[in-house]
Amino acid sequence: MSPMAKLPLALASMVLVLGSASCGSAPSPTPSASASSSPTPSPTAAPSPDAIAPNILARDPAEGGLLDASGIRVTFSEPVQGVDGASFQLASPGGVIGAIVNLDAGGRTATLVPGAPLSFATAYTVTLSGLVHDQAGNRLDRTSWTVSTSNVVRFSPGTYTGYQFGDSPSHLTALKRSTVASLSEATASDWQTIDDAGYLLVDAGILAGYWVHGEVDGTARDDLTASIPGLPACDYVDLPAARVGYGQWGTTVLDTVFQLPRGYAPPDLVDTSRAGLNGSFFIRAIAEEDLAAMIKAAGSAGAHLAVQSAYRSYAGQVLTFDGWVSQSGYEQALRVSARPGHSEHQLGTAIDFKTVGGIAPWRYADWATSTEGAWLATNAWTFGWLMSYPKGGSALSCYSYEPWHYRYVGRTTAAAVHAAGTTLREWLWAQGYGVR
Numbered sequence: 001m002s003p004m005a006k007l008p009l010a011l012a013s014m015v016l017v018l019g020s021a022s023c024g025s026a027p028s029p030t031p032s033a034s035a036s037s038s039p040t041p042s043p044t045a046a047p048s049p050d051a052i053a054p055n056i057l058a059r060d061p062a063e064g065g066l067l068d069a070s071g072i073r074v075t076f077s078e079p080v081q082g083v084d085g086a087s088f089q090l091a092s093p094g095g096v097i098g099a100i101v102n103l104d105a106g107g108r109t110a111t112l113v114p115g116a117p118l119s120f121a122t123a124y125t126v127t128l129s130g131l132v133h134d135q136a137g138n139r140l141d142r143t144s145w146t147v148s149t150s151n152v153v154r155f156s157p158g159t160y161t162g163y164q165f166g167d168s169p170s171h172l173t174a175l176k177r178s179t180v181a182s183l184s185e186a187t188a189s190d191w192q193t194i195d196d197a198g199y200l201l202v203d204a205g206i207l208a209g210y211w212v213h214g215e216v217d218g219t220a221r222d223d224l225t226a227s228i229p230g231l232p233a234c235d236y237v238d239l240p241a242a243r244v245g246y247g248q249w250g251t252t253v254l255d256t257v258f259q260l261p262r263g264y265a266p267p268d269l270v271d272t273s274r275a276g277l278n279g280s281f282f283i284r285a286i287a288e289e290d291l292a293a294m295i296k297a298a299g300s301a302g303a304h305l306a307v308q309s310a311y312r313s314y315a316g317q318v319l320t321f322d323g324w325v326s327q328s329g330y331e332q333a334l335r336v337s338a339r340p341g342h343s344e345h346q347l348g349t350a351i352d353f354k355t356v357g358g359i360a361p362w363r364y365a366d367w368a369t370s371t372e373g374a375w376l377a378t379n380a381w382t383f384g385w386l387m388s389y390p391k392g393g394s395a396l397s398c399y400s401y402e403p404w405h406y407r408y409v410g411r412t413t414a415a416a417v418h419a420a421g422t423t424l425r426e427w428l429w430a431q432g433y434g435v436r
């Protein structure tokens, strides 16, 4: 987790609130151990003009205690002086925290109130230095102890997404969603910022072992208000896609990371011949009308399109991927084909086009330079179809350039993606469809 930046809530650079007025009253240089001189004459006849150093009678919070915004309170055995921002400090692993330090009129109770919000689930060190002394100049033994802020995460009723990351925030290794019906709590062991959003590492309870969106006060944020983490790297992992309802066909994010369930098989497949194409291939009925309109318009423009491949079941994709592996090897197959569950063809809304009577489109140097490929590249979006893997976009789309592979997302979404000028995967992810 080291690449992640610690949330800079407890800025070490905060200006210390120093009690400069006390700087003029330096403690007596006389070491208390060599108190051979007569007791310091006191104008008010202190009960024991002394050679005894002050000590701490009480501290709140004490060692291992819970620190909150109200800060720290210390009671001394006798009136002391020299308590200020230099002698009474609170430090996080990142450095000293700006704070307001006060000593009560009797000189027996000192308080330290943090000047900035404290970090969640973090250990702090409290230090009182030997600059603190009694009226006779006897110094307090330097004392320090450790306190911690709360590690309790509160979940209000709602739906939460947990993320497990690999060696960097963009490397998702697992994802889990959980719905909470009533207020509940869990513990957390760390707090990080990832893509400028705060995350809590939950140790016990709901979503244990996952980072969840959270606030510095330990409140988890539900999916509706949570920010969206950055586009994941194109790792070859198997995370469940967020939107796998048959009604969510236009927004399902499928790539090398997210996959459909094995049993995902749309119930409304129709033969592509119904849209004026060669038959014995299948697409979902929801795409038929716009597909037919597109094929008709293409034909009128002299672009004669045919289907190379359309719907493929999970089992069909097993055969397809294995075919590429045996032909080109596993590494190359990963770049040009989807592993089972990761293919848009399983959605029933993707078609690999070709030219009527032509060879397979991937056997062209660039099928987009053919009459048919060029017409689609220019016009398909106006009919609700998008080229999923455009030229130069493989780092973002996760697959090599495929000028023949189009996915139906509906005219509204296609127009929005076209206007955004991004790949479909980027656009869907930015809407939060990758995780909600």
Ligand SMILES: [Zn+2]
Pocket: 345, 350, 351, 352, 404, 405, 406
């Ligand atoms: Zn395809």
